[in-house]
Amino acid sequence: MAWDYFCDHWQVLLNQYEGGFLLARLIKYLTENFSTEERALEVEQFFREHEFPGTERTVSQSIETIRLNADWMKRDLDAISRYLKDQQQ
Numbered sequence: 001m002a003w004d005y006f007c008d009h010w011q012v013l014l015n016q017y018e019g020g021f022l023l024a025r026l027i028k029y030l031t032e033n034f035s036t037e038e039r040a041l042e043v044e045q046f047f048r049e050h051e052f053p054g055t056e057r058t059v060s061q062s063i064e065t066i067r068l069n070a071d072w073m074k075r076d077l078d079a080i081s082r083y084l085k086d087q088q089q
Contacts, residue, residue: 002030003034007046010046010050010052013026014050023052023055024055024057024058027052027058027059028061028062031043031063032066035070036073037070040063040070043059043062043063043066044063
């Protein structure tokens with residue numbers, strides 16, 4: 001929901017926060033809990049089409065974090081789900 005707002009109002013946010021650390025922080029916080037390759041591709045495409053000067057490193061790190069989260073989910077989701085189900089019994 002917040003990501004959708006960011007995508008819909010990116011120009012306003014860029015004008016308001018360009019050149020400041022708040023924009024980079026906002027990007028980090030909006031994307032750090034994404035956990036699918038589809039989201040990584042979406043974020044990558046968005047920032048390829050919309051330039052946010054001074055946030056390149058944050059964007060790159062955010063995409064890397066999303067992909068790490070996706071890999072973790074693929075690797076461990078079934079085991080964690082089984083464990084939690086076992087704990088309910």
